[in-house]
Amino acid sequence: MIEKTIEELRKDLDSKKITSSELVKESIELAYKYQNDYNSFVTICDDAAINEESKGALSGIPCAIKDNMSTKGILTTASSNILKNYVPFFDATVVEKLKKAGAVNIGKTVLDELAMGGTGTTGHTGPTRNPWDKERLIGGSSCGSAAAVALGIVPFSIGSDTGDSIRKPAAYGGIVGYKPTYGLVSRFGLFPFACSLDHVGCFTRSVKDAAIVMDGIKGNDKRDMTSLPDTNVNFENEITNDIKGKKLFYIKEIADRKTYEDDYDEELEQIITNFEKVIEDYKKLGATVEPISFDMKVLDAIYPAYLTISCAEATSNNSNLTGIIFGPRGEGESIEKIMFDARTKGFSELIKRRFVTGSYILQKENQERCFLNAQRVRRIVVDKMTQLYKTYDGMIGPAAGSIAPKFKSENVDKLSKRNLILENYLAIGNFGGFPSITLPCGFVNKMPIGLNITGAVRKDLEVLNIAYALESIYPYKGQIAKEVK
Amino acid sequence: MLGGIAMITKEKLKNYANKLMFDMNDDEYETLLKEFDVISKYMDLFGEIENIESVEPMTFPFELDSIELRNDSDSRNIEIEDALSNTGSKKGREIRVPKVVD
Numbered sequence: 097m098i099e100k101t102i103e104e105l106r107k108d109l110d111s112k113k114i115t116s117s118e119l120v121k122e123s124i125e126l127a128y129k130y131q132n133d134y135n136s137f138v139t140i141c142d143d144a145a146i147n148e149e150s151k152g153a154l155s156g157i158p159c160a161i162k163d164n165m166s167t168k169g170i171l172t173t174a175s176s177n178i179l180k181n182y183v184p185f186f187d188a189t190v191v192e193k194l195k196k197a198g199a200v201n202i203g204k205t206v207l208d209e210l211a212m213g214g215t216g217t218t219g220h221t222g223p224t225r226n227p228w229d230k231e232r233l234i235g236g237s238s239c240g241s242a243a244a245v246a247l248g249i250v251p252f253s254i255g256s257d258t259g260d261s262i263r264k265p266a267a268y269g270g271i272v273g274y275k276p277t278y279g280l281v282s283r284f285g286l287f288p289f290a291c292s293l294d295h296v297g298c299f300t301r302s303v304k305d306a307a308i309v310m311d312g313i314k315g316n317d318k319r320d321m322t323s324l325p326d327t328n329v330n331f332e333n334e335i336t337n338d339i340k341g342k343k344l345f346y347i348k349e350i351a352d353r354k355t356y357e358d359d360y361d362e363e364l365e366q367i368i369t370n371f372e373k374v375i376e377d378y379k380k381l382g383a384t385v386e387p388i389s390f391d392m393k394v395l396d397a398i399y400p401a402y403l404t405i406s407c408a409e410a411t412s413n414n415s416n417l418t419g420i421i422f423g424p425r426g427e428g429e430s431i432e433k434i435m436f437d438a439r440t441k442g443f444s445e446l447i448k449r450r451f452v453t454g455s456y457i458l459q460k461e462n463q464e465r466c467f468l469n470a471q472r473v474r475r476i477v478v479d480k481m482t483q484l485y486k487t488y489d490g491m492i493g494p495a496a497g498s499i500a501p502k503f504k505s506e507n508v509d510k511l512s513k514r515n516l517i518l519e520n521y522l523a524i525g526n527f528g529g530f531p532s533i534t535l536p537c538g539f540v541n542k543m544p545i546g547l548n549i550t551g552a553v554r555k556d557l558e559v560l561n562i563a564y565a566l567e568s569i570y571p572y573k574g575q576i577a578k579e580v581k
Numbered sequence: 582m583l584g585g586i587a588m589i590t591k592e593k594l595k596n597y598a599n600k601l602m603f604d605m606n607d608d609e610y611e612t613l614l615k616e617f618d619v620i621s622k623y624m625d626l627f628g629e630i631e632n633i634e635s636v637e638p639m640t641f642p643f644e645l646d647s648i649e650l651r652n653d654s655d656s657r658n659i660e661i662e663d664a665l666s667n668t669g670s671k672k673g674r675e676i677r678v679p680k681v682v683d
Contacts (some may be wrong), residue, residue: 185663266599278642292641324643395628400623410600418602420678425669431681432602439603448598448605449613453620455597456589469627471638476630478639510619529642553643 098122099248100159101574102305106486107155109473115147116156116200123158123202123308124160126249133228134225134247136240139171139204150198153332154312159194160253162517163204165296166285171202174287175219176209178423180441188285189256189317190296194199194342196314196571202250205240209447211256211289212410213237218282218446223503226268228543231338232500235265238299242269245299248576252309256286258293259402260495262524263534264402266299267495267546270489270536270575272563273299274306276556278529279324281310282317288408292321292527295404303535303564307331310556322556332393334557337565342489344562348387349395350493350521356514364514366540371494374537374566378492381565385492388484396513397473399520401527404457404470405430409456417442484551490562495534495546501579522548536572544572632640 097114099104105142107297108114127140137160144248146156161167166184168191188196193200206219217223222446224239226232229248234243234477242265245253251347253305257275271400275297286296298309310331317323335553349355356364375385419426424569426437433518443451457466484491497518530550537547547566551559591610594617598605605613627633661674668679 181669183661183667279645321636322641324645373589384610391630392627397630399628400626403620403623407676415601426677429681434679435602439601440605445605445609445612448603448609449616451601452594452597452601452605452613454617455601456594456617456620459597465628466624468631468638469624471640472636473627473630473635475636475639476633478642511622527639527642 097128097250098158099576100251101302102154102251102308104300105251106153114376119156120144120158120200120202122147122429123250124179125496126247126264127203127244129196130247130249133230134227134243134562136224136243136247137203137206137336138173138175138206138219138221138240138293141170141201141203142477144200144202146200147195147198150196151313152197153308154194157199157252158204158250159199160205160241160250161194161201162207162238162241162253162255163189164256165191165200165254167204170204172204172211173205173220175221176419176442176447177220177431177444178419178438180212180220182422183423184285186285189282189316189319190313193313193315194254199312200525202240203244205238205244207239208237209444210287210410210414211237211258211261212447212450213262214259216265217503218444220444228270228500232502232543233268235268235500237261240267241299242266242271242317245269245271245301246577251389252298252305254296254298254313256289256318257295257297257526258289258406259520259526262297262299263525263532263546263548264496265520266534267544267548268500270305270544270572270577272303272533272535273297274310274533275525275531276310276314277324277531277554279322280314280556282315282320282323284317284319288413290406291413292409293406294304295526295529301430301576303533303560303567304332304335306533307335307560318578329557331557331560331572334417335560335564339562339565342562343386344385344490344492345484345488346385346492347395347521348389350518351387356433356512359509359512361516362541367494367497367545370540370545371547374492377566378567381552381569383558383562390480394473394480395477395517395521398477398523399516401473402520402523403453404466405474407450407454408457408467411451411458414451414521429506474527477524481524481528481530482537482552485555489555489558491553492547492549493521495522495548499540499543512524529553532558533559535563535567537570589614589621
């Protein structure tokens, strides 16, 4: 039963074909069954409570929540040793809203430590594996949330997205991953990585389900000063697959084989061929699709700008992890020594490297060349996109430059166009706070690949519609990883 | 000089780490030093964009028109029991901390 979509489960629950207790039990059993092989969870909530009084679209539906969101009375580690014993005494707003809507949290999911990574391999409880192929990673940082949905443990999960941390794992896992407009979902209670880029979003197995989840978790929150005012939109009721007359664009250089001359391979050929098919399918659906050229130098600078801004903000955001306010107490004779010891022991090497990078970027002598230039790149990109959205309803593009990589992959050339652009351009969505969704659009070497759609600020419904239309003519809605099927 | 900036050294990296109140071992600094080859090239990419210096840095995704200043009054308090629930060591209603002042 639990492998169904939220929409289907709602009907079964309302017609009393099943009960919420049965669903939750099945969900928890599956979570345990797959835990050793895939490592989706930091904590599985055996005593997950059912809210009998709620009657909403999410009532009685099991879900999973990324372990960087505060859950009252439930261990919340951010997959880091420095928070390995932390039990919040309050709920994040998104958790509070899910509870109110009647959704049942069955577990806290693994992430890359402090959400600072894209591989799903750096959490303190070990790597998360891809349900389509255990030899491959699922991507990160929302690795456990993606795996739990791809495995069919839960019909939806909550993730966070600072560069592409929902949308890329969704592509690698053959599911839907949605990051709404910045401010649509409150960040109160989310452990910050880079505040100006962080978003809360969701994983589902259908676009309609993403709309349903968003209806449940959106809304103005006085505790988050960047929260947007409420609107009357109801995504579930208003979503439509009629996109006749809609205008879409794609970045010409991203879909151009010549861009990747240095490391072009058969896999990339199939990804680009698939994308060309998507373009034709959108035209069949009545949309227009046009190529738009970007300055290659700006495209090259997107990932470096993301890295710069996120590392700089992260060094500041995580300065409260001292072993005094948060984390296991360090040893030493002075406050400084206690903090120094706690932070030296509490952070993994990767996190320390990122923090040092942030520290370097913020040094007075480097700020102009690094930090301020990165923020200038951000404005150039966002201004260009905002201008384009005056004419177009959405941008489409491949969600990743490869299928999910193997754990022991060869070192990638970090300066190649494939890595700099195709693997990392989704950060555009974070730069401008644009709503952005990934949905499955095909297979390459028996692994799923995804399409990304990014739209204008506050045009979340438009983005959902564009995704919903394509999903309606593709056979991937509701799919679960075949390895576990 | 490298890319218009002073050469990165292990000592400098150690200084940056120490400013953030942690340390790494020698091997970790070596790995990071190699990583800075790429990071430095990344930073050089910004400078290749024409007239980048004339662009105003952007610190936030978009202009917010809904921000209000809150009144300077209590809005949320932490209950003592809640605050104590996460402490490693406590005595009665107080958190036990190590002695750091003579």
